[in-house]
Amino acid sequence: MSNLSKLFGGSSTTDPRKEGLPLFGLWGGSGDQNTQMNYRVFDSNFRVVSSPWAAVTSTTSNYRFGMLSDGSHAYAMNDHGTDFHSDLTTQGYSSWTNYQKSIYQVDQYPHCFHYTVSREGFPTWQSYHQFTSSFEYQVGWTKLNMVLPEGVRPRRTFTNRRHTMREFMGNSDCNCDYYNYSSHLVDPAVYNYATGTGYNEKNKMLVMIHSGDEGGNTSKSIHIFKSSVDLNATTRIKDFFDNLEWTEYFTDTWTNQNNKDWCVVVGNNCWVGFGLKQSNSKRYGVFDCNQKGVGVDTTGASRQWSTWQDFAGSTTTSYGATQGHQYYTKFQTTWDGTWGMIYSPYYYYGCGINAFAMSLENPRKFININQTKSSRVNPYIAWGRTGFHGGKSDNCDSEVWQTYAFAFDPKDSDHTVDTRVYKGSTSGEGAMPDNNSLVGGDFTNKTGVCSLDAMRTGLHGGTQTTNYPMLMGVNWWGSYGNADASYGGK
Amino acid sequence: MATYYFNNKGEPATPFTVSGEEMVLKGRGIKAIAPDGIEAWRLSYNLVTKVVDVAYEGLSEEDAIAKKLEDGTAEAAATLQAEKDKRAVEEAE
Numbered sequence: 001m002s003n004l005s006k007l008f009g010g011s012s013t014t015d016p017r018k019e020g021l022p023l024f025g026l027w028g029g030s031g032d033q034n035t036q037m038n039y040r041v042f043d044s045n046f047r048v049v050s051s052p053w054a055a056v057t058s059t060t061s062n063y064r065f066g067m068l069s070d071g072s073h074a075y076a077m078n079d080h081g082t083d084f085h086s087d088l089t090t091q092g093y094s095s096w097t098n099y100q101k102s103i104y105q106v107d108q109y110p111h112c113f114h115y116t117v118s119r120e121g122f123p124t125w126q127s128y129h130q131f132t133s134s135f136e137y138q139v140g141w142t143k144l145n146m147v148l149p150e151g152v153r154p155r156r157t158f159t160n161r162r163h164t165m166r167e168f169m170g171n172s173d174c175n176c177d178y179y180n181y182s183s184h185l186v187d188p189a190v191y192n193y194a195t196g197t198g199y200n201e202k203n204k205m206l207v208m209i210h211s212g213d214e215g216g217n218t219s220k221s222i223h224i225f226k227s228s229v230d231l232n233a234t235t236r237i238k239d240f241f242d243n244l245e246w247t248e249y250f251t252d253t254w255t256n257q258n259n260k261d262w263c264v265v266v267g268n269n270c271w272v273g274f275g276l277k278q279s280n281s282k283r284y285g286v287f288d289c290n291q292k293g294v295g296v297d298t299t300g301a302s303r304q305w306s307t308w309q310d311f312a313g314s315t316t317t318s319y320g321a322t323q324g325h326q327y328y329t330k331f332q333t334t335w336d337g338t339w340g341m342i343y344s345p346y347y348y349y350g351c352g353i354n355a356f357a358m359s360l361e362n363p364r365k366f367i368n369i370n371q372t373k374s375s376r377v378n379p380y381i382a383w384g385r386t387g388f389h390g391g392k393s394d395n396c397d398s399e400v401w402q403t404y405a406f407a408f409d410p411k412d413s414d415h416t417v418d419t420r421v422y423k424g425s426t427s428g429e430g431a432m433p434d435n436n437s438l439v440g441g442d443f444t445n446k447t448g449v450c451s452l453d454a455m456r457t458g459l460h461g462g463t464q465t466t467n468y469p470m471l472m473g474v475n476w477w478g479s480y481g482n483a484d485a486s487y488g489g490k
Numbered sequence: 491m492a493t494y495y496f497n498n499k500g501e502p503a504t505p506f507t508v509s510g511e512e513m514v515l516k517g518r519g520i521k522a523i524a525p526d527g528i529e530a531w532r533l534s535y536n537l538v539t540k541v542v543d544v545a546y547e548g549l550s551e552e553d554a555i556a557k558k559l560e561d562g563t564a565e566a567a568a569t570l571q572a573e574k575d576k577r578a579v580e581e582a583e
Binding site (some may be wrong): 032034083085086087090141314315347368372375397442443444447448453465 | 497499501502503504505506508509510512513516518519529530531551555558559562566569570571576
């Protein structure tokens with residue numbers, strides 16, 4: 001493929017999938033979501049990048065205006081909802097106009113749970129008429145957790161259920177590829193239910209869990225497939241399996257409340273993290289999936305590093321796949337693909353966060369991330385080079401919009417030393433103190449709990465006017481390079 | 491009664507000794523005594539009185555949730571009404 005760097009004699013090429021630093025949408029509206037409302041897309045430096053779209057109204061009965069007035073992209077006259085101020089105690093996915101601010105809305109895939117948002121700033125509410133049976137809500141848990149190169153999000157949607165991998169177009173309900181890999185399974189004990197799959201593009205390695213059922217069965221068979229071709233570059237899924245270099249497995253018995261919650265994180269060093277929401281808490285364990293040889297190390301005990309870690313932060317009642325398959329545990333990565341997190345809400349249907357954040361170079365390096373907001377929240381999204389933010393402001397009336405922001409060191413992958421987390425502050429003096437202290441902290445591997453702090457962004461909600469902001473995921477962050485306002489030279 | 495660890499803003503951080511003691515040791519947390527049987531979302535450490543406060547004290551979890559929803563609905567309605575009243579005054583001027 002020809003590109004500019006080749007034309008100008010450059011020695012390296014940029015992956016055409018590579019995006020600029022993360023963007024986010026910010027929806028703002030008055031208390032009735034009607035009298036005043038607007039929507040903008042910002043970059044990771046909090047600079048607006050979208051175009052205005054004539055969001056003007058002065059009536060109290062017309063929720064459609066500007067580009068939102070297009071009836072063919074709307075289900076109801078107020079798709080965007082009229083209540084962004086709910087506390088998500090009872091508002092699950094079927095209360096979708098309230099639920100849009102749930103932590104469940106955004107994962108590593110570019111599409112979101114209840115909507116899709118373009119870089120230009122046009123939000124579209126999807127699954128208008130049958131949202132209770134669409135792809136994401138029912139079987140989104142079958143999507144592969146991807147570890148990808150810098151700036152790349154999954155552009156193809158592969159799923160795994162039973163002994164079959166499929167490809168879908170985005171989060172539509174239509175198959176575009178199918179492959180039954182039963183003949184490649186090497187564990188003599190056949191478990192029929194694939195319940196968690198991870199892929200590492202650098203290693204071309206696919207790791208999948210098979211269980212005795214899609215509920216609470218604890219029997220596990222873990223297969224490791226190492227191919228010579230990249231799954232994301234194949235024309236058909238079959239091509240990946242036709243070019244396997246080696247396949248190994250191990251078996252174990254793992255405690256789990258619901259198998260649909262399993263997330264599989266395949267590290268660049270071939271150690272693999274397995275994590276899930278477990279009742280109100282979570283569990284995370286790491287296993288060596290490097291090549292051992294046929295019939296070698298086929299038990300979990302022979303491959304496990306240290307012990308399973310229960311979530312060490314604060315927990316309260318919160319919901320996962322046991323309460324509904326759409327509430328499966330989520331996975332997300334930083335823009336540069338060096339850190340990831342397996343996460344679920346702290347509170348009921350999507351407030352706060354309970355997460356294991358792990359190095360994607362070495363999943364044995366991980367800490368606990370904790371934030372205990374119990375009402376009126378927002379999701380978390382990738383932010384900047386090596387961080388995440390979200391979850392804070394619920395009303396910007398006379399306030400600067402704030403997020404819980406945190407960032408990691410992209411070179412930090414040694415699990416024998418503490419993990420450094422950079423944080424923000426709600427004041428300039430807090431963020432840039434008149435001393436030499438670290439704004440953030442160093443956390444003990446495995447048991448350390450990082451309690452998040454809020455950061456002021458500089459985006460102002462406007463004085464004396466109720467403003468309930470909604471943070472939204474954006475489906476394309478723009479091509480990587482100096483045309484991006486966030487481009488920092490790397 | 492049981493030990494619970496809070497962050498320096500008084501928010502619940504962890505019930506676990508190893509993680510909590512690290513927070514205290516590194517100046518990131520406060521060790522306190524909290525009542526048994528209360529979900530963490532209702533707990534906060536009062537930085538002034540130096541004791542653990544319990545939201546909706548005396549209520550069961552179910553009743554506390556119901557009261558929280560009731561309070562939230564009332565607050566949102568009051569905010570919206572205040573906004574409408576303010577707008578009406580501005581339009582009349």
